[in-house]
Amino acid sequence: MERSVLQHLTPDEIDLVLEGNYPEVLRTHVNACPDCGSLLAGERLVVQWLSALPLHVPAAGFEDRVMARVQVVTPRSALATLRHRALATPTSRALAAGAVLSVLGSLTASIVWSLGHREVLASLGMTALRSVAELGWVVVHGLATTLVEQPWYGSARALVDSPARLAFVAGGLTTAWAAGMLLMRRLIAIPAGSVAHEHI
Amino acid sequence: MAERAAALNALTDQEVVLLARGGQERAYRELVRRYERPIFSLLYRMVRDRELAEDLSQETFVKALNAIESYRPEYKFSSWLFKIANNAAIDHLRRRELDTLSLEGSPHAVTPDAVEATALQIGDRGETPLDIVEAKELGGEIERAIAQLRPEYRACILLRHVDGRAYEEIAEMLDLPLGTVKTYIHRARNELRRLLAHLKE
Numbered sequence: 340m341e342r343s344v345l346q347h348l349t350p351d352e353i354d355l356v357l358e359g360n361y362p363e364v365l366r367t368h369v370n371a372c373p374d375c376g377s378l379l380a381g382e383r384l385v386v387q388w389l390s391a392l393p394l395h396v397p398a399a400g401f402e403d404r405v406m407a408r409v410q411v412v413t414p415r416s417a418l419a420t421l422r423h424r425a426l427a428t429p430t431s432r433a434l435a436a437g438a439v440l441s442v443l444g445s446l447t448a449s450i451v452w453s454l455g456h457r458e459v460l461a462s463l464g465m466t467a468l469r470s471v472a473e474l475g476w477v478v479v480h481g482l483a484t485t486l487v488e489q490p491w492y493g494s495a496r497a498l499v500d501s502p503a504r505l506a507f508v509a510g511g512l513t514t515a516w517a518a519g520m521l522l523m524r525r526l527i528a529i530p531a532g533s534v535a536h537e538h539i
Numbered sequence: 540m541a542e543r544a545a546a547l548n549a550l551t552d553q554e555v556v557l558l559a560r561g562g563q564e565r566a567y568r569e570l571v572r573r574y575e576r577p578i579f580s581l582l583y584r585m586v587r588d589r590e591l592a593e594d595l596s597q598e599t600f601v602k603a604l605n606a607i608e609s610y611r612p613e614y615k616f617s618s619w620l621f622k623i624a625n626n627a628a629i630d631h632l633r634r635r636e637l638d639t640l641s642l643e644g645s646p647h648a649v650t651p652d653a654v655e656a657t658a659l660q661i662g663d664r665g666e667t668p669l670d671i672v673e674a675k676e677l678g679g680e681i682e683r684a685i686a687q688l689r690p691e692y693r694a695c696i697l698l699r700h701v702d703g704r705a706y707e708e709i710a711e712m713l714d715l716p717l718g719t720v721k722t723y724i725h726r727a728r729n730e731l732r733r734l735l736a737h738l739k740e
């Protein structure tokens with residue numbers, strides 16, 4: 340809706356002008372309307388007086404009096420923070436207790452159940468073992484077939500033909516594997532500095 | 540030491556809070572230094588009693604700093620602090636209103652002698668003695684006019700035009716709808732214009 344130049348300023352429009360936005364339509368009205376002109380001048384003066392009020396200063400030693408009653412945080416480990424959070428509110432305590440109980444409960448239930456159903460477990464175990472063995476054979480067979488069909492199979496075979504060459508290749512592969520493991524461990528290690536702020 | 544203090548000065552509130560949470564006492568002290576004057580000024584203007592304002596300011600900082608771990612960093616630290624301070628003031632004024640009501644049967648929250656107990660700290664800006672007297676007189680008049688506003692108008696107008704907070708921030712700090720905050724501020728400005736009309740020359 341278009342604002343008429345004849346309308347008096349609304350409180351929101353006065354705010355707008357006080358904040359430094361003075362649209363032409365408002366300016367035109369204020370210039371022609373003594374009521375809005377004096378209202379705006381009065382508001383400006385009040386705002387100016389308020390913003391010029393000085394800050395009051397508390398008595399000397401305020402900072403020390405506050406600090407005497409403040410307990411400075413001791414940085415905690417991630418585990419301690421987790422424990423602190425779990426015990427912080429009644430809700431978090433209830434949730435933590437629920438989680439612990441359900442883990443303990445399911446552990447106990449599975450132990451009790453396995454004690455009462457040994458023969459079922461044994462037959463299940465045999466079936467599982469047979470399936471795993473069959474699957475293993477299929478995989479090994481498939482891999483071997485694929486390997487033999489590779490064009491580089493002949494030369495690779497020649498490479499490990501003698502016991503000395505075989506030992507050399509095996510040594511090389513072991514070193515590469517060990518180096519890879521070391522690198523991985525370094526990459527996934529957590530930087531020590533982040534522990535103190537982990538809860539933020 | 541001076542270098543470390545200067546480094547702390549340059550940090551944002553959020554960064555100082557992180558240091559405080561990491562257990563650094565100097566970060567706590569920095570937060571007190573940053574806000575002791577604005578918080579004390581707000582509370583002094585709300586309750587009109589120096590000693591009481593000092594107690595409430597202390598309460599505010601002690602409460603905030605002891606709960607620094609529960610402060611949510613997505614919220615402005617100063618808003619959080621002002622919210623605690625304002626709650627302390629409003630609680631006190633409500634209690635006092637109840638006491639006055641039961642003792643004297645009067646609903647007025649602010650006593651006249653408390654209103655008179657205003658002392659401004661002005662200086663260090665190169666004013667002449669006459670400037671200071673005039674500023675003190677003007678300042679005193681304005682402080683007395685603010686004291687006559689309803690407490691909820693007072694909190695809003697102080698946060699808006701003395702501390703320069705945005706309407707939305709005030710609404711969040713005082714747990715009030717945005718429209719209510721605007722209305723309170725407009726009414727407070729009207730009241731002040733009326734109360735201070737004799738100063739316009």
Ligand SMILES: [Zn+2]
Nearest residue numbers: 347348372375
């Ligand atoms: Zn008009």
